Amino acid sequence: MKNPSNTVINKLLPAFAFLVLALSLNLQAKKEEGTPAQVYTASQTAEFKTLATATLDALNAGKKEEMVTKLTDLETAWDAKESDLKPKDEATWTIIDKTLDKGISSLRSSKYKPEKGKAALESLISELTAATKQ
Secondary structure (H helix, E strand, O other), X not given: OOOHHHHHHHHHHHHHHHHHHHHHHHHHHHHHHOOOOOOEOHHHHHHHHHHHHHHHHHHHOOOHHHHHHHHHHHHHHHHHOHHHXXXXXXXXXXXXXXXXXXXXXXXXXXXXXXXXXXXXXXXHHHHHHHOEOO
């Protein structure tokens, strides 16, 4: 004769395991969308903040050609430091990288969207500040 409690447990166990997996994936996704962790030194973020601010200043001044040049400099500098920064905290690096990508796609594409680009650059500067150890 089967033990009824074992039958219930055996039926519920896969559903419980699935629920735990789904929750852990959701938490990871939220972490990647959230606030950057303070994992970088001021010297590691200074160049990016300077370039992002210069890009934003050129955008606000209506100097599109200069803004595109500064944005390219920012992208190049960020990409060059990926191997140093990403291993410190992949989620933080991904948050910042996605924000930079939003700025690039808004400001350098054929579908120029300065307001979205401005918002992305402002967010980028905030994220870099949040990711910098105090």
